[in-house]
Each structure stands twice: as structure tokens, then as C-alpha cells.
Amino acid sequence: MTMFERIKKISKEQGYSLSQLNDKAGLKTNIIYSWKNKVPSIEKLNAVANVLGVSTDYLLGKTSEKAVSNKPKKVDIEDDDVIMTFEGRPIPPEDLELMKRLLRGGRHE
Template identity: 45%
Template sequence: MTIFDNIKIIAKKRGMNLKTVAQKSGLGENAIYRWKNETPRIDSLNKVAKTLNVKVSEITGEDETKNKPSKVDILDDEVILAFDGMEIPEEDKEKLLDYARYVMEQRKQGKRGRIR
């Protein structure tokens, strides 16, 4: 698959269209569409990857061995949508994900104490 195809698939999984991804990434609204025929700059790919919360290698197809969604993807897409009936802002979702990653890293290192 092409970079364009990969971005389109990932964006759809995240509930975004390509125009929205481009805008959130600080790119022109048709920038990603141009990547059908042009090679994107690495700084633009980094911005898109950050917006989609993926590694650049997933966009470029270098990470094809990842066939199943990670637990963080499931957490991000399915669970952290609302709390106490209120939608959680995007920046707060990222903080929650960072904390979840921290807790899981502590568990991997054998630090199984209570979470504070």
C-alpha cells in the first residue's frame, strides 16, 4: 500500500477524513491528497503521525507486521470517549493515554505496587 492509502485507512479508524487530518497537522487541506503522486517531506509525515497517534513507520508501511490493534489503540478509540457523561477533550485524552502507558511500563518492570 502507498503512504496515501495507509493514512486514509488509519484516519478512517480514528473517525477522521483526510482534510481534517491535514488541518489538525497544520498542513494545507489538500496536502495529503497530493501524496498520491508526490513523496511527502519527513516533517509533514511526522506531523500527520502525531495527529493520528502512530509511528511514521506505520504510515510508510515499514510496520506491516502489526496486524492487530494495540491495547492503546483500543483504549484510545473505544474507551476514552466520555467520562461522567461529558466528552473528554483531545488534550486530556492524550494525558490519560500517557498515564496508561506509564502504568503499563511500571508493570512490565515488575513494579506491581498500588497505582496512586
């Protein structure tokens, strides 16, 4: 089974069309369809894997285990090397700043 076929199968199992999955992952229109003939960037594949709740290794056929770790991920909100996302889409910098202020109790620092 190819990566594209695996993505299509899991999407269908979870009740998503490929177009819906594409949107939930925050990708350009119909980009997943282009993966029939080309390999996606790891960032785009990771966005799809996150929406589907599987590992990128599973999508690539490197493992037969669908599940990703249920262990909570911990990151520092101040770490600029981490891309924070919500529902598969990156959180804009201005929203991150607002979140930081709220977490600090409304204080400006």
C-alpha cells in the same frame, strides 16, 4: 498498500476525513491528497503520524506495528533545536516565551 492508502484507512478508523486530518496536522489545504503522487517531507509526515498516534515507519510501510512508544518524551524548553507543538501545530515563539515565563513563576530573566 501505499502510504496514502494507509493514511486514509487510519484516518477513517479514527473518525477523521483527510481534510480534517490535514487541518489537525497544521498542513496547507488538501496537501495530503497530493501524496497520492509524491512523497511528503519528513516534517509533514511526522505531523500526520503524531495526529494519528502511529509511527512514520508504519505510514511508510516499513513496519506492521501501528503503536508508537508510550514512553513520555522529555525535552528542554530552552532547546531551540526542538520544535514544540500543540495539537499537531508548532507553538509560536511568542507563546513559547510566555510559557517559559509562567514556568519560571512569572519572573523575567
